[in-house]
Each structure stands twice: as C-alpha cells, then as structure tokens.
Amino acid sequence: MTHHVDVHVGKRVRHRRWLVGMTQQQLAEQVGIKFQQIQKYETGANRISASRLWDISDALDVPVSFFFEGMEAEAETADVDTAEAAVPSSVPADLMGDKEALDLVRSYYAIPENQRRRLFELARVLSDVA
The missing domain is CATH 1.20.5 (Single alpha-helices involved in coiled-coils or other helix-helix interfaces)
Structure with missing residues (x-):
C-alpha cells in the first residue's frame, strides 16, 4: 500500500524532471538505476531511500527539501478538497502534476x-x- 508522503515525493520528482525536460531514462542513467524504478518512484509505488533521494536531487539540481514542499498545504486542504469534490473546476486539483x-x-x-x-x-x- 502506498503512503501519501511517497506519492507526494514521487509527484515532485516527476514535476521537476518535466520542468528540466529530462526523460525517465536520462534521470535513471544519472542516478545509476533502471528507468522502471523511476516510474515506480514517481507513482509512489516504491519508496525512495534517503541516499537515492540525495542522488535524484543532485541530478535534478534541487535541494532534497524540494521534494517535501507543499506537504503541509496538501494535508490541510485534503478535508476541503473532499467537501468541494462535487463542485466541478476547470483547473486540475494538482496543477503542477x-x-x-x-x-x-x-x-x-x-x-x-x-x-x-x-x-x-x-x-x-x-x-x-x-
């Protein structure tokens, strides 16, 4: 079962990778793993170890803390999101995702x-x- 923190960190990895225009294969090569592992990290299916997160942050040229940004706001808005789920919106809930x-x-x-x-x-x- 996936943990919400692993999913959040994975989304942030994907977000940064897309922003810099890097493929999963390119990131995997820089980190020294298979691209399938990057896929699993990005979906939150696999947990990223501290040392691997360090390597990913180096490859994506961001501090490790980048991957945890927005966690507090995400947790606070979770209750509001469920209440507002019935209201359609033209903006995706996870815009940067x-x-x-x-x-x-x-x-x-x-x-x-x-x-x-x-x-x-x-x-x-x-x-x-x-």
Missing part, C-alpha cells in the same frame, strides 16, 4: 520576455471574457 500544464509553462518561458508579457496579457483578457 499535470503534464500539459508543465509543458505549457516550459513553452511559455521559452518565449522572449517582451512577447511573453503580451501573451500573458492576451490570456488574461481571454480568461476574463470566458
């Missing part, structure tokens, strides 16, 4: 800054209209 959202963020920051600002303003106007 959504691959499409991360791809959009990565693409957004690849745009030159002056064009990015204009795109942001366009998106803001369009969302106000909807």
